[in-house]
Amino acid sequence: MTDQWLTSLITETPQDGFALAVTLSRRGVKTTQPDVDVLKKLRPVYAEDADSLTAASQVIAINFQTVAAANNYWR
Amino acid sequence: MTDQWLTSLITETPQDGFALAVTLSRRGVKTTQPDVDVLKKLRPVYAEDADSLTAASQVIAINFQTVAAANNYWR
Amino acid sequence: MTDQWLTSLITETPQDGFALAVTLSRRGVKTTQPDVDVLKKLRPVYAEDADSLTAASQVIAINFQTVAAANNYWR
Amino acid sequence: MTDQWLTSLITETPQDGFALAVTLSRRGVKTTQPDVDVLKKLRPVYAEDADSLTAASQVIAINFQTVAAANNYWR
Amino acid sequence: MTDQWLTSLITETPQDGFALAVTLSRRGVKTTQPDVDVLKKLRPVYAEDADSLTAASQVIAINFQTVAAANNYWR
Amino acid sequence: MTDQWLTSLITETPQDGFALAVTLSRRGVKTTQPDVDVLKKLRPVYAEDADSLTAASQVIAINFQTVAAANNYWR
Numbered sequence: 001m002t003d004q005w006l007t008s009l010i011t012e013t014p015q016d017g018f019a020l021a022v023t024l025s026r027r028g029v030k031t032t033q034p035d036v037d038v039l040k041k042l043r044p045v046y047a048e049d050a051d052s053l054t055a056a057s058q059v060i061a062i063n064f065q066t067v068a069a070a071n072n073y074w075r
Numbered sequence: 076m077t078d079q080w081l082t083s084l085i086t087e088t089p090q091d092g093f094a095l096a097v098t099l100s101r102r103g104v105k106t107t108q109p110d111v112d113v114l115k116k117l118r119p120v121y122a123e124d125a126d127s128l129t130a131a132s133q134v135i136a137i138n139f140q141t142v143a144a145a146n147n148y149w150r
Numbered sequence: 151m152t153d154q155w156l157t158s159l160i161t162e163t164p165q166d167g168f169a170l171a172v173t174l175s176r177r178g179v180k181t182t183q184p185d186v187d188v189l190k191k192l193r194p195v196y197a198e199d200a201d202s203l204t205a206a207s208q209v210i211a212i213n214f215q216t217v218a219a220a221n222n223y224w225r
Numbered sequence: 226m227t228d229q230w231l232t233s234l235i236t237e238t239p240q241d242g243f244a245l246a247v248t249l250s251r252r253g254v255k256t257t258q259p260d261v262d263v264l265k266k267l268r269p270v271y272a273e274d275a276d277s278l279t280a281a282s283q284v285i286a287i288n289f290q291t292v293a294a295a296n297n298y299w300r
Numbered sequence: 301m302t303d304q305w306l307t308s309l310i311t312e313t314p315q316d317g318f319a320l321a322v323t324l325s326r327r328g329v330k331t332t333q334p335d336v337d338v339l340k341k342l343r344p345v346y347a348e349d350a351d352s353l354t355a356a357s358q359v360i361a362i363n364f365q366t367v368a369a370a371n372n373y374w375r
Numbered sequence: 376m377t378d379q380w381l382t383s384l385i386t387e388t389p390q391d392g393f394a395l396a397v398t399l400s401r402r403g404v405k406t407t408q409p410d411v412d413v414l415k416k417l418r419p420v421y422a423e424d425a426d427s428l429t430a431a432s433q434v435i436a437i438n439f440q441t442v443a444a445a446n447n448y449w450r
Contacts, residue, residue: 206256207256
């Protein structure tokens, strides 16, 4: 993991901040399972299970709390 | 996802803030499963399972924390 | 959802704040499943499952964090 | 629920604050299932399941965050 | 539970704070199931289940948030 | 556990902070199951289950909140 993917939590808009929260959530998954082929195999099952989707949304919500606070809520 | 759907976390009332929290929660789902037909198919199962509903309420609660803080709790 | 149900997060006492947290948690459920008959049907199963009850308590706890912060912890 | 059970979040010591967090967690359960007999029936099953115990500990942890913040962390 | 086990959230180092977070998490379990023999019986099953371990780590993470804030993040 | 593994929550960049959040999450697991052989045995099952991966990402997100706050969000 020598690539730079996270240089700042500051984003221009709340929507960009939400996108960053999605990125952080996916990174959390990729850190545990770095094999992209496995991740691709899991996606179809996962993305058609309502509870899995809610769980994914929850991780995004938690990361969005962090990003929003970092940006002083874009006030 | 080029449409603008989140330009501000500021809302006029707490109730509007709660509605925004619901929007954020649904976006988190839609980001992972963008196919609206799949989402429609999942809804009936999902919406009649008590634990799924509690889980959905939890994501809304987490997003509401963010929106409420952004609005300085509408004090 | 045109009725006004949330005009303020400020409550007189911590106990009123806890009651508001319960209201917020239930609203999160009702937003996802607005059919009251379905909700009534789910309740008996749900309310006799320990893990469901813990999950419900968790959502209340998250919403209580928000309400307590809004009220500056009734200090 | 006309009895007064929560008049303040302020406690003398962190340990008292932890006890209050436990009380809040149990109240969250009791609010959803007020029938004490049902709760008693659930306890033996519940208290011998490791995942249920972890979930209970998590709700306490969330409520302890609130109580600790209210007390300015007893600093 | 008359023994004193939590007199302060302040620790000398972040690592001590993490250890305190572990203590708080275990206390949350012990409060719900005080019988040490039952807890001992549950451990082997629990500690070899990946999802149970993640759940335990999550409770520690939540408690660590509290302890870290109490210590002003040892800045 | 006499080794020093956590001397500071301060990191130079957000990406280093995310890596620290991963470390904290793994420590939470290792604290509950210190036997590295068991952990190794669990990994293959765990890392191919979408819900387990989401749960792992969630713990990282919670720890990242702590690390980000400690670093004043690298603003």
